[in-house]
Amino acid sequence: MAGEVVALTQALITGVLLGGMYALMSSGLSLIFGVMDIANAAQATFAVLAAYIAYWMQTLYGIDPFIGMVTSAIALFLIGVALYKYMVSRVRGLMAFALLYMLAMFLENTMIFTWTNLYRGIRVDYLTKSIGFSGIYVPLDRLVGFLIAITGFGILSYFLKYSYLGKAIRATMQNPTAASLMGINVRFIYLFSFGLGIALSGFAGTILGIVYSFNPTVADEWIGVMFAIVVFGGLGSLMGTFIASMIIGIVTSLVGTYASLIWSPLIAFAILVITLWVKPSGLMGRKI
Amino acid sequence: MIMSQGITKTASIIIAVIIIIAVVGGIAYYYYTSKQAVSKPIIVGATLSLTGKYGRTGEWYKLGYELWADQVNKKGGLLGRPVKLIIYDDQSDPTTAANLYEKLITVDKADLLLGPYSSAIVFAVSSVTEKYHKVMVEGGGNALKIFSRGYKYIFLTLPGLAENITKGLFDFIKSLPPDKRPKTVAIINANDLFPIAIANGAENYVKKLGLKLVLHEVYPKEIKDLTPLLTKVKALNPDVLIGGTYFPDAVLVVKALKQLNWRPKIVFLTVGPAMPEFWETLGEDANGIMGESWWEPTAPWKGVKEFIKAFKEKYGKDPDYHAACGYAAGQVLEAAVKAVGSLDQAKLAEWIRTHTIETVVGPLKYTEAGYPTLGPLLIQWQNGKRVIVAPKDAATGEAIYPLSPTWG
Numbered sequence: 001m002a003g004e005v006v007a008l009t010q011a012l013i014t015g016v017l018l019g020g021m022y023a024l025m026s027s028g029l030s031l032i033f034g035v036m037d038i039a040n041a042a043q044a045t046f047a048v049l050a051a052y053i054a055y056w057m058q059t060l061y062g063i064d065p066f067i068g069m070v071t072s073a074i075a076l077f078l079i080g081v082a083l084y085k086y087m088v089s090r091v092r093g094l095m096a097f098a099l100l101y102m103l104a105m106f107l108e109n110t111m112i113f114t115w116t117n118l119y120r121g122i123r124v125d126y127l128t129k130s131i132g133f134s135g136i137y138v139p140l141d142r143l144v145g146f147l148i149a150i151t152g153f154g155i156l157s158y159f160l161k162y163s164y165l166g167k168a169i170r171a172t173m174q175n176p177t178a179a180s181l182m183g184i185n186v187r188f189i190y191l192f193s194f195g196l197g198i199a200l201s202g203f204a205g206t207i208l209g210i211v212y213s214f215n216p217t218v219a220d221e222w223i224g225v226m227f228a229i230v231v232f233g234g235l236g237s238l239m240g241t242f243i244a245s246m247i248i249g250i251v252t253s254l255v256g257t258y259a260s261l262i263w264s265p266l267i268a269f270a271i272l273v274i275t276l277w278v279k280p281s282g283l284m285g286r287k288i
Numbered sequence: 289m290i291m292s293q294g295i296t297k298t299a300s301i302i303i304a305v306i307i308i309i310a311v312v313g314g315i316a317y318y319y320y321t322s323k324q325a326v327s328k329p330i331i332v333g334a335t336l337s338l339t340g341k342y343g344r345t346g347e348w349y350k351l352g353y354e355l356w357a358d359q360v361n362k363k364g365g366l367l368g369r370p371v372k373l374i375i376y377d378d379q380s381d382p383t384t385a386a387n388l389y390e391k392l393i394t395v396d397k398a399d400l401l402l403g404p405y406s407s408a409i410v411f412a413v414s415s416v417t418e419k420y421h422k423v424m425v426e427g428g429g430n431a432l433k434i435f436s437r438g439y440k441y442i443f444l445t446l447p448g449l450a451e452n453i454t455k456g457l458f459d460f461i462k463s464l465p466p467d468k469r470p471k472t473v474a475i476i477n478a479n480d481l482f483p484i485a486i487a488n489g490a491e492n493y494v495k496k497l498g499l500k501l502v503l504h505e506v507y508p509k510e511i512k513d514l515t516p517l518l519t520k521v522k523a524l525n526p527d528v529l530i531g532g533t534y535f536p537d538a539v540l541v542v543k544a545l546k547q548l549n550w551r552p553k554i555v556f557l558t559v560g561p562a563m564p565e566f567w568e569t570l571g572e573d574a575n576g577i578m579g580e581s582w583w584e585p586t587a588p589w590k591g592v593k594e595f596i597k598a599f600k601e602k603y604g605k606d607p608d609y610h611a612a613c614g615y616a617a618g619q620v621l622e623a624a625v626k627a628v629g630s631l632d633q634a635k636l637a638e639w640i641r642t643h644t645i646e647t648v649v650g651p652l653k654y655t656e657a658g659y660p661t662l663g664p665l666l667i668q669w670q671n672g673k674r675v676i677v678a679p680k681d682a683a684t685g686e687a688i689y690p691l692s693p694t695w696g
Contacts, residue, residue, distance in 0.1 A: 121569030130547035139547035213539045221510045256516030261507040
């Protein structure tokens with residue numbers, strides 16, 4: 001292939017894979033935002049907690065991180081359910097956001113206290129390489145992250161669209177009062193969705209720990225971008241979140257390749273701001 | 289009223305008692321204070337970040353300071369007086385730290401001062417210590433801006449500034465036979481004060497050595513993928529890649545290089561490679577990566593072995609470079625006070641500035657501005673160990689050079 005084509009293809013692949021990482025991190029936030037209008041400020045912190053769970057399972061007991069990932073997700077589902085039942089369900093709106101923000105601070109500092117702020121990384125030796133063909137390189141760790149992201153979004157969309165529970169969740173999203181009049185247990189839907197949203201950070205966090213080195217404070221680097229992506233994609237739209245992630249990833253990579261990475265955040269956020277100016281509800285959001 | 293009667297008996301007794309009490313008290317006070325003066329401790333004051341964002345790091349300095357004070361007291365103290373440490377917690381906050389130094393100087397009457405941790409705090413504090421003409425020896429802040437204000441009383445024990453971090457690397461390059469020397473260099477760095485200083489310093493060395501700079505590009509500090517930048521670097525195929533990095537981006541550089549299946553002859557990254565976690569995170573992939581180190585337990589400086597042994601005995605763990613720099617700060621004060629024979633701050637400062645002082649972080653020789661010119665060690669990861677490869681007199685092994693161009 002000609003050099004120009006190789007460079008462009010490489011830039012696009014890099015962008016798509018980075019987008020996958022963003023999508024994975026934002027999925028739970030998007031779900032919780034969409035179903036119950038709660039801005040979960042602790043979402044990234046839970047992802048870091050998941051990374052630690054997988055890391056310690058691997059370091060202390062030699063358990064494969066992909067088993068660790070499922071364990072993380074289950075543990076976080078239970079944490080999410082308990083958290084909703086005993087704390088989040090009692091407040092709403094801005095109070096819920098503030099509560100979750102404080103919880104994130106508490107969790108972050110607890111993690112620093114117990115596990116220090118040394119950087120850790122989950123090592124999966126067979127994922128440190130890349131698949132190379134005609135001068136194009138596809139890094140395996142990020143590829144796996146992308147595949148998990150796309151599978152996760154696929155299953156989640158299918159589940160929401162066709163399963164009974166999924167339909168009940170969508171009904172609740174559209175109108176909680178009407179849903180409850182139709183015999184849907186709204187309280188249970190909220191409980192389940194919150195648990196599911198937190199559980200998603202179990203997957204995201206483990207991949208985060210494989211691709212990046214992490215300490216408790218990296219949550220602060222992610223949460224802002226995650227909120228931006230969810231708003232950009234449109235509140236309540238999983239598909240919107242996915243597309244928004246891809247746009248941010250691809251723009252970052254293209255700008256990095258053809259100009260400089262230092263401009264990437266500026267241009268990515270400029271696109272985001274312009275989009276929201278033209279279409280305040282985001283790419284695929286409900287009308288506001 | 290009879291004026292000639294004089295003082296009554298009662299009054300004379302009272303006066304006598306008062307006089308006796310005054311005399312006895314005065315004598316007792318004189319004895320008490322003169323005895324005090326002999327054993328009155330020398331107060332050494334400091335603040336450290338014991339809580340807040342630098343809490344963990346501040347603790348290392350505290351261990352270094354306390355070990356030094358213990359050892360001095362076991363040897364009979366300074367100027368025949370015991371040393372008493374007063375260490376306050378500045379909560380990692382520059383303003384708090386500056387206020388506490390003011391208190392140390394004016395209320396606690398500290399005779400000598402050790403420094404706090406991190407450049408921003410040292411910067412804030414040093415304007416207070418300078419105002420009172422108090423010598424402060426610190427191992428926690430090496431930003432150029434601290435030493436570019438013409439201050440006379442501040443001294444650093446970290447063996448160099450951020451600008452000098454690549455000095456060891458370029459000394460190593462100079463030591464290679466001309467036909468084997470690398471010719472082209474690419475520099476990348478995070479967009480933050482410290483990495484910018486490193487990269488600017490490196491650029492100067494590149495010019496001085498007559499090497500060719502093929503690329504110098506800055507990336508955002510919280511970077512999530514360096515592949516686009518490293519693809520560019522790979523296309524230019526430089527002999528040396530220098531990264532002004534912190535830990536996470538140093539790891540990302542190595543991962544991306546492997547995934548692009550390319551390696552220049554030298555990969556030098558800052559901060560990351562100096563930490564044991566670098567190998568824990570990257571394993572074999574860290575092999576051959578070079579970095580700087582402010583201090584190594586294997587360094588051949590005077591007193592290092594004894595320092596490590598004493599540290600282990602007292603705390604049950606090995607010291608890190610922060611602890612070593614803290615301990616060295618004590619050593620500098622100790623050497624100066626012993627040589628000058630008093631606590632005269634101007635004389636102490638003058639002595640420190642004009643002598644080479646043996647410490648556990650190396651022989652420190654100061655510039656007029658108050659930082660040492662030694663520069664950090666050049667280390668390279670070799671099979672799970674950080675090997676010192678330059679300077680020659682400190683080396684614990686041969687450098688792997690050049691690195692093989694692919695990862696196999």
